Amino acid sequence: MGLQAGAAQAEAPDALAQDFVQFCVxxxxxxxxxxxxxxxxxxxxxxxxxxxxxxxKLGRLAQFYAKALLASGIEFDMIFGPAYKGIPLGAALSVELARLGRNVPFAYNRKEAKDHGEGGTLVGAPLQGRVLIVDDVMSAGTAARESIALIRAAGAVPHAVAIALDRQEKATEQTPDGAVRDVNHSAVQYVQRQLGLHVCAIARLADLLQYLTAHTGGAFDDHRERVLAYRQRYGVS
Structure with a gap:
């Protein structure tokens, strides 16, 4: 029941990423x-x-997610939207995929367990098979780790993560003495390399810089220089 089109793990086409950045602006x-x-x-x-x-806006966002996933070739059996932002994102994506002829189950979690009715923290379809986690951005990978734990506890397989924007910047970690330091990988790279999940991003910081480069003059020039300086200081390859 995989969603396939194009080579596995292929990045979203530049044109799609540029359209998405323009839409976000x-x-x-x-x-x-x-x-x-x-x-x-x-x-x-x-x-x-x-x-x-x-x-x-939410409908068009779902179209971008669906197109990026189609281009990635990542296969999955159901969608999981982590509370809170992931809930509307996952729901909108499931509606768009159904419109395209790919009807997949959808589930999400509550932050607090419900002690009446059906109870528990999980809502929607039972978690099973290869699960796609949908969120907006990935800052430290914390939300992804929490979702992975929930999915595994339910007996399913956390397989991939779909996000709107990959900031492509160094993640941080807390040292034993409570200080915070930069590490030499991004949250996306951590999820890919250490947790073994596929990651599909509609756009990346590199795409944002490409957009700013294409839109020269006035404030865009200043924005481009500032974003470029930020990437040089905090970015990862």
Whole structure:
């Protein structure tokens, strides 16, 4: 029951990534300026998936996810949306795939266990087979690890992760003395190399830089230089 088109693990086509970046700029989801990240870094851009806040935006976002997955060739049997942002993302993707003729089960989790009704933390279809986790971005891989634990505990196989944007920057870890330090891999690379999951990203930081390079003049030139400097300082290959 796999979703196949193109070579396995192929990156999303540049044209798709550029269209997605433009869509995010137009929707106000991708902003430029100075923003503090969870790691305490001052980022020159901010991706806020919470601003995919109406039916048209969410529907188009789901189309981008579906196209990127088709291009990747990644196979899966069902979708899992981790609370909270992953819930609408996974639901929208499942609707879009059904529209395309690929109807797959969908499940999500609650942050707190329900003590009445059906109870528990899992909602939707039973977790089974190869599971695709859907989220917006991956900052430290924490949400992915939590989802993997839930999926394995249910007897299913965490197989892949689909995200909107790969920031392609160094992850951080806490040292025994409580300090935070950079590590030489990104959260996406950690999930791929250490956890053994496929990762499909609609766009990457490299695609954002390509977009800024193509849109020269005025503020875009300043944004490009700031984003490039940020990547040179915190980026991974």
């Amino acid at each position: 137009d929707a106000g989801v991708l902003k430029f300026g100075e923003f503090k990240t969870k790691a305490g870094r001052l980022s020159p851009y901010f991706f806020n998936a919470g601003l995919f806040d109406d039916g048209a």
